[in-house]
Amino acid sequence: MRDGLTARGLTLGYEGRTICRDLDLALPKGEVTVIVGPNGCGKSTLLRGLCRLIAPAAGEVRLEGEDIHRMPTRLLAQRLAMLPQSSTAPPGITVADLVARGRHPHRRAFGGWSAADAEAVAHALDATGVAEMAESAVDTLSGGQRQRVWVAMALAQDTGWLLLDEPTTYLDIAHQIDLLDLFAALNRERGVSIVAVLHDLNLACRYADRLVVMAEGRIVAEGPPARVLTAELVDQVFGLPCLIVPDPVTGTPMMVPRGRHPARAAAE
Amino acid sequence: MNTAAFSLPPRLPGRVALANAALALLCLALALWALSLGRMEIGPADLLALIAGENTPQARVLGGIRLPRMVTAAAAGAALGISGAVIQSVARNPLGSPDIVGLTTGAATGALVQILLQGPSALGTSLAAIGGGLATAGLVYLLARRDGVVGSARLVLAGVGTGAVLAALNGLMLVQGALDEAMSAALWLAGSLAARSWMHAAPVAIGVLCLAPPLLWGARSLSLIEMGDDTARALGIRVEATRVAMAAAAVALAAIATGAAGPIPFIALAAPQIARRLGGSGQVPVLGAGLTGAALVLGGDLVTQAAAPAVNLPIGQIAGILGGLYLLGLLATRPR
Numbered sequence: 113m114r115d116g117l118t119a120r121g122l123t124l125g126y127e128g129r130t131i132c133r134d135l136d137l138a139l140p141k142g143e144v145t146v147i148v149g150p151n152g153c154g155k156s157t158l159l160r161g162l163c164r165l166i167a168p169a170a171g172e173v174r175l176e177g178e179d180i181h182r183m184p185t186r187l188l189a190q191r192l193a194m195l196p197q198s199s200t201a202p203p204g205i206t207v208a209d210l211v212a213r214g215r216h217p218h219r220r221a222f223g224g225w226s227a228a229d230a231e232a233v234a235h236a237l238d239a240t241g242v243a244e245m246a247e248s249a250v251d252t253l254s255g256g257q258r259q260r261v262w263v264a265m266a267l268a269q270d271t272g273w274l275l276l277d278e279p280t281t282y283l284d285i286a287h288q289i290d291l292l293d294l295f296a297a298l299n300r301e302r303g304v305s306i307v308a309v310l311h312d313l314n315l316a317c318r319y320a321d322r323l324v325v326m327a328e329g330r331i332v333a334e335g336p337p338a339r340v341l342t343a344e345l346v347d348q349v350f351g352l353p354c355l356i357v358p359d360p361v362t363g364t365p366m367m368v369p370r371g372r373h374p375a376r377a378a379a380e
Numbered sequence: 381m382n383t384a385a386f387s388l389p390p391r392l393p394g395r396v397a398l399a400n401a402a403l404a405l406l407c408l409a410l411a412l413w414a415l416s417l418g419r420m421e422i423g424p425a426d427l428l429a430l431i432a433g434e435n436t437p438q439a440r441v442l443g444g445i446r447l448p449r450m451v452t453a454a455a456a457g458a459a460l461g462i463s464g465a466v467i468q469s470v471a472r473n474p475l476g477s478p479d480i481v482g483l484t485t486g487a488a489t490g491a492l493v494q495i496l497l498q499g500p501s502a503l504g505t506s507l508a509a510i511g512g513g514l515a516t517a518g519l520v521y522l523l524a525r526r527d528g529v530v531g532s533a534r535l536v537l538a539g540v541g542t543g544a545v546l547a548a549l550n551g552l553m554l555v556q557g558a559l560d561e562a563m564s565a566a567l568w569l570a571g572s573l574a575a576r577s578w579m580h581a582a583p584v585a586i587g588v589l590c591l592a593p594p595l596l597w598g599a600r601s602l603s604l605i606e607m608g609d610d611t612a613r614a615l616g617i618r619v620e621a622t623r624v625a626m627a628a629a630a631v632a633l634a635a636i637a638t639g640a641a642g643p644i645p646f647i648a649l650a651a652p653q654i655a656r657r658l659g660g661s662g663q664v665p666v667l668g669a670g671l672t673g674a675a676l677v678l679g680g681d682l683v684t685q686a687a688a689p690a691v692n693l694p695i696g697q698i699a700g701i702l703g704g705l706y707l708l709g710l711l712a713t714r715p716r
Contacts, residue, residue: 199607202603
């Protein structure tokens with residue numbers, strides 16, 4: 113696949129410890145892909161490997177046909193943005209100044225601030241709904257607002273690909289939906305290809321075109337959520353007995369855990 | 381959508397530019413004041429005479445004594461301030477400044493070895509200090525490294541430990557050396573700007589002129605690295621290469637400054653913090669710290685000359701007293 117993000121024979125790890133072994137993956141352009149799996153299954157590692165935050169022990173990653181490990185850092189950053197699990201906002205920095213930092217890969221060493229830079233920042237502030245707080249200090253914002261600001265910084269990078277490592281962690285459910293709606297809108301309205309690691313299976317099924325399910329460093333299932341998510345798979349991967357029912361709102365698969373203790377109300 | 385509403389960043393935020401301009405003016409004023417200070421009355425006309433190349437006694441004092449002293453003070457201060465800003469940022473710790481993590485002590489060790497073996501010579505001492513500083517930085521880095529990662533707390537601890545050992549070694553050398561050499565070594569170790577010639581001023585001034593521009597340019601990358609390695613990498617920064625290059629240049633600057641003026645404590649620690657407070661932006665304040673450092677050392681030297689001309693207090697001690705008070709003040713005013 114020449115216009116997607118592909119991995120072939122990808123083996124990833126840290127300090128000689130292998131986390132992901134011999135992965136093959138092909139993510140087409142223009143889709144929302146969500147990677148799910150239990151803790152420690154290597155989903156964040158895979159995401160980091162896909163954007164060159166870690167070098168592969170074996171195998172390769174290609175972005176639209178080009179080996180990302182042969183691309184200059186700056187050129188890769190012009191085409192692929194990544195929002196890591198945690199970033200630190202410098203104390204006192206304003207929203208606009210932080211979002212402007214997303215323009216770094218497009219700026220020349222001694223170049224000034226171009227009209228394209230201003231426009232990209234304005235678009236990013238607008239799309240994420242943080243334009244009104246452009247002049248506020250980031251450290252005065254709530255967790256949900258702050259996460260939107262980081263997304264805005266990645267958007268200002270103006271890339272065709274956006275990778276997100278557990279972007280909804282630490283957000284309450286309303287802010288989670290809010291943020292995922294934003295990603296869906298970016299995908300549909302601007303054609304941004306999105307690859308995200310998420311924990312919540314039901315939200316993953318709602319928002320993903322393609323679900324990648326990982327366990328113990330391997331990809332165990334991949335495809336549209338309606339085809340991929342079965343009770344057997346959830347039991348096999350998470351060791352959690354469950355029912356899969358259609359989501360009453362979207363019709364996508366919804367996982368209902370059985371658990372070991374039936375609810376008190378039902379038992380009585 | 382109204383794009384014109386945000387034709388904003390990244391203007392050097394106005395407050396930073398304003399603070400830097402004010403600091404530059406302050407440095408200029410302090411420098412001129414320093415030139416006018418001394419037993420001989422010297423005014424602006426004499427400076428013009430010197431520039432015009434006239435050979436009056438005033439011009440000779442100005443060109444041979446006061447100017448090199450002032451240039452040494454300004455350049456050493458700027459070097460220490462810039463070095464502190466960069467190393468604190470790389471170490472991700474305000475205590476990771478060259479004087480705390482043993483780099484200036486290491487530079488002093490190099491200088492002492494040279495003074496005791498060959499007798500004081502401005503250029504030789506400077507070079508030996510640079511060698512000592514760089515060697516110490518390498519040692520601290522190796523000691524702080526575990527599993528390929530240099531932790532911020534480990535770096536400071538390794539630096540403090542190394543510094544303590546080197547300080548003891550420095551003391552030992554003073555006791556063991558021949559009396560004359562030991563005396564000049566002790567004088568140098570007190571950190572002094574008295575009797576600085578162009579042989580002292582030139583290396584540190586050239587060092588600042590050569591190393592400050594690339595460090596100023598790299599400040600933007602450092603500011604991005606402060607958001608986290610992954611975030612910076614995702615924005616197209618070559619994090620490790622940037623860090624190593626910036627740290628090496630910063631260590632060299634601190635060592636050159638130490639070679640020229642002896643170990644002056646606290647400037648590298650305090651200048652970046654003061655500059656950050658004055659500027660109040662999220663940037664690594666390389667320029668602001670350089671200007672603040674220059675102002676602090678120029679000011680400290682004025683205090684030593686004006687307040688106690690007879691005693692001739694060394695700048696190192698003055699900086700130690702002022703810096704210690706500043707640190708205590710910081711502790712008192714900060715919650716926790």
